[in-house]
Amino acid sequence: MRNISELRQDPVTGDWVVVATGRAHRPNEYARRRVAERSQPKSSCPFERLLPEAVLAYDTRGERVTPTAGVRPSLERSWWIEVVLNKYPAFVPTTVCPVPRAIGPYHWQDGVGFHEVVVTRDHQRSIARMTTAEVAMVLRAYRDRYLVLKNEKCVRFISIFHNHGREAGATVSHPHSQIIAIPVIPPDVARSLRGSRGYYRRHRRCVHCVMLEFERRQGWRIIHENEAFLVICPYVSRQAFEIRIFPKRHEPAFEAASEDELRAAADALQTALAKLARGLNNPAYNFFIHTAPTARGGRAPYYHWHIEIIPKTAIWAGFEIATGIEIATISPESAAAFLRKQSA
């Protein structure tokens, strides 16, 4: 039986944190240790098999082969991508939605939700080295699980993200992404929604569309462009070499992307990651999708979904943690000029 995690709300800022002791450790396991940076051997990799409990799988041709009736040998040979439940979930499903509770001046609720892992078959090959068709299959798995999870009761936001490299928090080196569906709208997403809504009310326009128009006119921060997506280093970058990928068409919801759009998004994502890997010698990075919440039926017409890539080019130190102001030591314009000329 799993421990349920706790969502605790900061009484000052209203922000949430998760206390997930279901991923339990003893205190002294946090003691500082030297960790060798290398990929894990295939033999001890937890992601080398098609797992019977996979909730979704595709074979190499992109056909759905979800092993609902057990893993047959032919599937074991042909699977290329699978979605499995995280073995150490930060959020776990229950039969009832969480009830807000209080202890003294504090508010908390059960960390109810879903935590899944998207695994591609190759033990080494990261997204930067996949074909566009392969990356499109990854995005399709994201979307297909998103469409299922958004209908679960209690779910208000779904976060899809990918950690590459140990410095970016990847504890398993085999390429994988994660999908976490949670019962609250996260503070950073709430701020972004609030800002987008405020701009929309004042100007009757999507602030992201306005920025994209300016970026295309000025051109300084564009790294790559295809028929449906623009890849830029944002004017306000939180980290050196930060990259954002925007659909050119105004669309609040990632899950509304068509097959054609997923393929164009795959080209944009693969190109951005390949340029980053080539330019900066395979740095660690995180990427994630920002999209409208599922709460209230996802009605956020002022929002514009996108992908953010945050390479680990610097450590957030005391000033950044204390203030929330990040210091980038290279301008987004120089970073974009550098990445633009890298081959993908």
Next chain:
Amino acid sequence: MRNISELRQDPVTGDWVVVATGRAHRPNEYARRRVAERSQPKSSCPFERLLPEAVLAYDTRGERVTPTAGVRPSLERSWWIEVVLNKYPAFVPTTVCPVPRAIGPYHWQDGVGFHEVVVTRDHQRSIARMTTAEVAMVLRAYRDRYLVLKNEKCVRFISIFHNHGREAGATVSHPHSQIIAIPVIPPDVARSLRGSRGYYRRHRRCVHCVMLEFERRQGWRIIHENEAFLVICPYVSRQAFEIRIFPKRHEPAFEAASEDELRAAADALQTALAKLARGLNNPAYNFFIHTAPTARGGRAPYYHWHIEIIPKTAIWAGFEIATGIEIATISPESAAAFLRKQSA
């Protein structure tokens, strides 16, 4: 001549970032490299001398010996703490306050301000291993510079912080702290102020005082207590083993601390850091002071200054960066119980 850095404002969230190309690098300097973790040799340490440009210095007895008239040999022997200008400042002074500017949909202004470094003499000995009197001298240097910088025009907030260990962003291993005075109120501080003000308006009480009262009554998260300060693992911890140090007396402004209070704060800080070092085998950490802004004369009666210590016990990965929701894998209650029994 130094480049002036830029403060850029996110058009969606209103958050600020700094583009500080005065600390310039070429793009390929960001390429991933292996970095050996060790302390730098004394011979090449930039902080081994009393610098003629020091803006403040004390000798071992705590007497002020600021070398305004040049460094004499007796001072070179006796100095124990100095405050110098950062050689690679993120913010630089100018004669005029910055003017808000716009380019397309974006707003920015010059990164005007001050960036100083507080250096203690011993090349190896960190705060955890100092005497209370020595730590009190460090806090006194913070306060004395704070009192000078708060009267500089254009300054609206002063951030005092300390990075310990390479994983926490310390690029020089010689123990040192930093003071950054900036012309905007940082987003995270603004949120904390807004939340404190809101609570005060609703309840006519300081939310921090209410929390401290509950913490003392419950006792579960207390690590250490002296006559004037309480050291706790906060109920809402952003990181495993996070620690906060609060004055028991309600006081919005750090710089209002008396000599006695600075000494009690020094005991609290040294004790917390020593317990952390002993319990977790000298982990990297950041600590910083959160205090009322200097803007508008620092009138924030609903606020309560404090010190936050954030050990690098985990990496903020995709989920944390995407959502602003941190996942702690040990409860603050267990962390406090573990730290409480460590010797200081």
